[in-house]
Amino acid sequence: MPELPEAETIARGxxxxxxxxxxxxxxxxxxxxxxxxxxxxLQKDLVGAKVTEVTRRGKxxxxxxxxxxxxxxQLGMTGACRICPTGTKLLKHERLIFHLDNGLDWRxxxxxxxxxxxxxxxxxxxxxxxxxxxxxxxPLGTDFSGKFLFERTRKRICAVKELLLNQKIVAGIGNIxxxxxxxxxxxxxxxxxxxxxxxxxxxxxDETKSVLLESIAAGGTTISDYKALxxxxxxxxxxxxxxxxxxxxxxxxxxLIEKITIGGRSTFYCPRCQR
DNA sequence: AGAGATACCTGGGAGC
DNA sequence: TGCTCCCAGGTATCTC
Numbered sequence: 001m002p003e004l005p006e007a008e009t010i011a012r013g014x015x016x017x018x019x020x021x022x023x024x025x026x027x028x029x030x031x032x033x034x035x036x037x038x039x040x041x042l043q044k045d046l047v048g049a050k051v052t053e054v055t056r057r058g059k060x061x062x063x064x065x066x067x068x069x070x071x072x073x074q075l076g077m078t079g080a081c082r083i084c085p086t087g088t089k090l091l092k093h094e095r096l097i098f099h100l101d102n103g104l105d106w107r108x109x110x111x112x113x114x115x116x117x118x119x120x121x122x123x124x125x126x127x128x129x130x131x132x133x134x135x136x137x138x139p140l141g142t143d144f145s146g147k148f149l150f151e152r153t154r155k156r157i158c159a160v161k162e163l164l165l166n167q168k169i170v171a172g173i174g175n176i177x178x179x180x181x182x183x184x185x186x187x188x189x190x191x192x193x194x195x196x197x198x199x200x201x202x203x204x205x206d207e208t209k210s211v212l213l214e215s216i217a218a219g220g221t222t223i224s225d226y227k228a229l230x231x232x233x234x235x236x237x238x239x240x241x242x243x244x245x246x247x248x249x250x251x252x253x254x255x256l257i258e259k260i261t262i263g264g265r266s267t268f269y270c271p272r273c274q275r
Numbered sequence: 276a277g278a279g280a281t282a283c284c285t286g287g288g289a290g291c
Numbered sequence: 292t293g294c295t296c297c298c299a300g301g302t303a304t305c306t307c
Contacts, residue, residue, distance in 0.1 A: 002300065034301090074301080077284090077285095078284090113283080157277085266299085
């Protein structure tokens, strides 16, 4: 499910709801998500500590506590959060509950259990999850520049789409936005990464930033499962120009949008606008 | 090092 | 209705 804009939307919602409150208990409703849940460690690290800050790294949400610990929450394909009064009837796919000292629960829901939730000592390299340690640059930061992308694509024979989905290079782009940003940048997703020109690298970077920022402003994209903390759907879906539009006319040239598979994943593009 | 395939899990929709 | 098959926004782990 969630790519960077959805994780950002949820992180902002959590920041509003959690900061200043203490976690008084942690309960799991399943033994494992993608990995076994280490309930003992979650309880030991979190219970009794106040939330000080909620941030995001790539598609990962990081909840920081006053005791130096933090929670990494990766939403996988179907992860979501909600805040509700303790005792509220459980939803079918709720997997984890954090009780707060204001009478509310922070609950983690995840239909497919592809998500990951773990606690760690913030800033301690040895305790930091491998996912965070190996993450590439933030696409909205200044590190993600045309120069950077151009250099990282040199001599790479994989499709440019696959390179942009590689979280170890740039962190947060997922399967929806990669189709959108390549359409805007007029680059075919199947192009060998090494053939991207310096000018195209600039364009890809510019369009990545604008598509992500526009989506954040709209509260993310909802295709099926995504919802913000309050249960509302993201509004960026109506602004998607190629994703899920196979067989429909390109808004710019009228040519039919094509759907192909790259790296085992659905990919959409305009065969006339994109080269 | 990097590419390609496969696996994890559950539900929704299409087609019969 | 109910079955089977395919698809889904992510990431880790194998093999070559």
